[in-house]
Amino acid sequence: DADVTQTPRNRITKTGKRIMLECSQTKGHDRMYWYRQDPGLGLRLIYYSFDVKDINKGEISDGYSVSRQAQAKFSLSLESAIPNQTALYFCATSDSGGPTGTQYFGPGTRLLVL
Amino acid sequence: QKEVEQNSGPLSVPEGAIASLNCTYSDRVSQSFFWYRQYSGKSPELIMSIYSNGDKEDGRFTAQLNKASQYVSLLIRDSQPSDSATYLCAVNSHGGATNKLIFGTGTLLAVQP
16 A cells, blocks of 8 residues: 555646645654646645644645644645646655655646636 | 756666766755656655765665765666656755755656667
């Protein structure tokens, strides 16, 4: 079984709709992250969480919100989807801060906003 | 200036050759550096991490770090068609205190059979 799972894997939605992307992990990591990937722009950090009570904005948090329901679950919501949120979204986890932390990625969710 | 810069490629090398991928970064206090491989439509997977100046070897892969020049590279020896992918350089920002990674936009490597 995969250590980091994301649901759904693909989603098509319409402008203005609210959608939620979910991430679960069995690695026992405290830290979880949401990224989006666009062609030519690389991976950009949306939100990150270092534990259940800690939520932090990344570089492109506008238009997104998150919820850390448990150590193993971190959800990303688009309150009112718009076409430029069409992208590939990745969840990632890590088990430590400091210089030795390594991030492990889920399989991704491909989102299309019409 | 971007925080982490990579040549987007494509870098084309013949099978069996050495592929050299380069990355520069702007934050002088960065302490840890990573190379991820990403096949088209798939998630990034970690290949190498390096924290000290010099070379680190793992099988066909060698990571090289030069903090004075703010430069990190990845060498792939005996390149195989299965190595064809986008290689992402990532740097742990802000002295490593937060474990936030800053990614480059990636270099597309194409290994020709």
